[in-house]
Amino acid sequence: MSKETVEIMVEGGKASAGPQMGQSFGPLGVNIQEILSEINKKTADFKGMKVPVKVTVETSNKSFTIEVGTPPTSELIKKEVGVDKGSGEPNKNKIGNLAIEQVIKIAKMKQDSMIINNLKGAVKSVIGTCGSLGVLVENKIPNEINVEVDNGVYDKEINEGKTEPSSDKLSMLKAFLSGKKKEYEAELAAKKAEEEEKKEEKAEGGEEKKEEAPKEELKKEEEKK
Secondary structure (H helix, E strand, C coil): CCEEEEEEEEEECCCCCCHHHHHHHHHHCCCHHHHHHHHHHHCHHHECCEEEEEEEEECCCCEEEEEECCCCHHHHHHHHHCCCCCCCCCCCCCCEEECHHHHHHHHHHHHHHCCCCCHHHHHHHHHHHHHHHCEEECCECHHHHHHHHHCCCCHHHHHHCCCCCCHHHHHHHHHHHHHHHHHHHHHHHHHHHHHHHHHHHHHHHHHHHHHHHHHHHHHHHHHHC
16 A cells, blocks of 8 residues: 655645645545645634644545644744734844743643753743744843743743743733834834935935036136136
8 A cells, every 4th residue: 555645834724725735636636625624624723823734645545644733833923922924123123022831832832843852942942933033021032031041030830831821911011012112113213204304404405506506607607707
């Protein structure tokens, strides 16, 4: 008996027929719609996230099995934060602020697929991905929060596997993020105002030169006389 394996990335619950699916499954002679329907059932809980799926087809009778992996760490972070995409300027524009408990939850989901043998290491890995997306953890950037993780500040939460922060803590983190966003918006506004001012100065300088040009020409004419 011969088997063929196809690995694809789909949006949870929204796998649909298209060129990629046709190229992947067409040569195997299987019922693509049946496969898509089964994939969507199995990935329904990952709505709004990209999910890795492995489909194994038995070529002799066209039967198949489907294995759903966990979404990439970045997708889980965006889901937890409630955004569709990361920050375009992660070092300046912060789009989220996670509690350590939320990071632990993601780390526990991804630990088995990481080349890491302990939860603390998985937590640090998730924190690193948070940084590339523009997401703070406990009001801090990755370098700062990982130093605290190394120093045992969050050992209690990690050892107990806590995954649910208190509502008060979430409110505090949200307020801090709001302040950061206002700082970024103020910085953008100041930069825009500065650019507009430079444009105006340049335009005024050009007008002055235009006015001076005729005067210089008249002066030269008078000197010739």
